[in-house]
Amino acid sequence: MRNYLLPALASALVLAGVTAQAQDKQTLAIVVKGLDNPFFEQINLGCQEWMANNADSEYECLYTGPASSADEAGEVQIVDDLLTRGVAAIAISPSNAPAMANRIRQISPSIPVMTIDADFLEEDRDLRATYLGTDNYLMGVKMAEEAMKLKPEGGTVCLQLGNVAADNINARAQGFRDTASGEEGIDRLTGQNGWTEIDGCPLFTNDQADLANQQMADTFTANPDLDAFILVGGWAQFAPQAYAQVTDQVMDRLESKDLIIVAGDTLPPQTQAFRDGRSHVQVGQRPFEMGLRAPDVMIQLINGETVEDPLYTGLDVCNEEDPGFCEEP
The missing domain is CATH 3.40.50.2300 (Response regulator)
Incomplete structure (x- = not known):
């Protein structure tokens, strides 16, 4: 502790x-x-x-x-x-x-x-x-654009957010949803352009890396056909050992791009995760x-x-x- x-x-x-x-x-x-x-x-x-x-x-x-x-x-x-x-x-x-x-x-x-x-x-x-x-809305737009390149037909998606009342994180989520749906002001993806947020998501990590990894593991177990997981912030990747264990569960799906991971930030453990094939896209702040x-x-x-x-x-x-x-x- x-x-x-x-x-x-x-x-x-x-x-x-x-x-x-x-x-x-x-x-x-x-x-x-x-x-x-x-x-x-x-x-x-x-x-x-x-x-x-x-x-x-x-x-x-x-x-x-x-x-x-x-x-x-x-x-x-x-x-x-x-x-x-x-x-x-x-x-x-x-x-x-x-x-x-x-x-x-x-x-x-x-x-x-x-x-x-x-x-x-x-x-x-x-x-x-x-x-x-950061222009946080634009960051969400970029995440959606990259997800749409990898999944042009859309799919099921889970957004992992931070604190409920954090303006920057909520702006990224809005940018993602607006871009993926092709509409403005979308509160939740319900099939627009093929994208649907699964039950139980979005997830709120309260900026805690251990909770973020546990949420990922639980989501992958409960949703074996999930198409996309979006780390709107990099919390899970800030604990690289735990993140490696979580993504080990789904490495076959990540390698085939059956499941894609798009993550925020480009700190050293995150760029290593990208090089190791444990994420497909990193959208980094400065x-x-x-x-x-x-x-x-x-x-x-x-x-x-x-x-x-x-x-x-x-x-x-x-x-x-x-x-x-x-x-x-």
């Missing part, structure tokens, strides 16, 4: 870090959904790279978040504590978009607030200056770029400069015809 920090302790550590930094430099805070997710560690590496490149800056980049991606309340508390103690600007990846927006509206901070990786819901976007990250660019965007906002909204960081698609980013390093 993982030994997660209690939310109160995590907040205390965050505040201690802010206090220490405030003695010399102003803090640019990046708050992610959970420190247990390797995707967000790439944002941290971008933040650290920015600091290495800007050692003489009056600002310092602080990367933080709750210990667990499932701790939505903990993320809200950390943001609350940072704003109370004082930071120069803040970039938030909200796990629960309505809850985070509600707290920001209550606090009404005087400093620049932006979102990174995941946005607020459309009705709450007046609360932030800009969004920096989290390192998000972390690298966020401090500069926050400084622009502090200085009152006009900043474009949204700021998209692009996508990398790996498939059989063009492995591209997923080729052997």
Whole structure:
């Protein structure tokens, strides 16, 4: 069992870090959904790279978040504590978009607030200056386009999502459904263009890799004729050993493309899964770029400069015809 920090302790550590930094430099805070997710560690590496490149800056980049991606309340508390103690600007990846927006509206901070990786819901976007990250609807479109190339007649499909209230994940699901169906605003695929979502799906992982793999295994067992499994985020692949065991169950079907897997993100364990034939397509985001660019965007906002909204960081698609980013390093 993982030994997660209690939310109160995590907040205390965050505040201690802010206090220490405030003695010399102003803090640019990046708050992610959970420190247990390797995707967000790439944002941290971008933040650290920015600091290495800007050692003489009056600002310092602080990367933080709750210990667990499932701790939505903990993320809200950390943001609350940072704003109370004082930071120069803040970039938030909200796990629960309505809850985070509600707290920001209550606090009404005087400093620049932006979102990174995941946005607020459309009705709450007046609360932030800009969004920096993936065009998540387009990411879902790309996933659907790749699935349709592999299964031109459609088929049965299961979408695996993250947190129920995560705006970025829901946007990807909408992009997938709209593109696969050829219609806009589809809540569920029920035969449009040959695509049908099976009973029990979509699945919600709460950003937990172990749960994601268990869901996959259960789905493959209960639906031996499933045509497509779509990992809208890469959670299951973040635990490569477990993911290998799950896909071992269906390797014959994956090799024949009787069953296809399309997955989000292109972290090293995921590109290895692609090379091993354990997925057919990876649609990758650019989290390192998000972390690298966020401090500069926050400084622009502090200085009152006009900043474009949204700021998209692009996508990398790996498939059989063009492995591209997923080729052997």
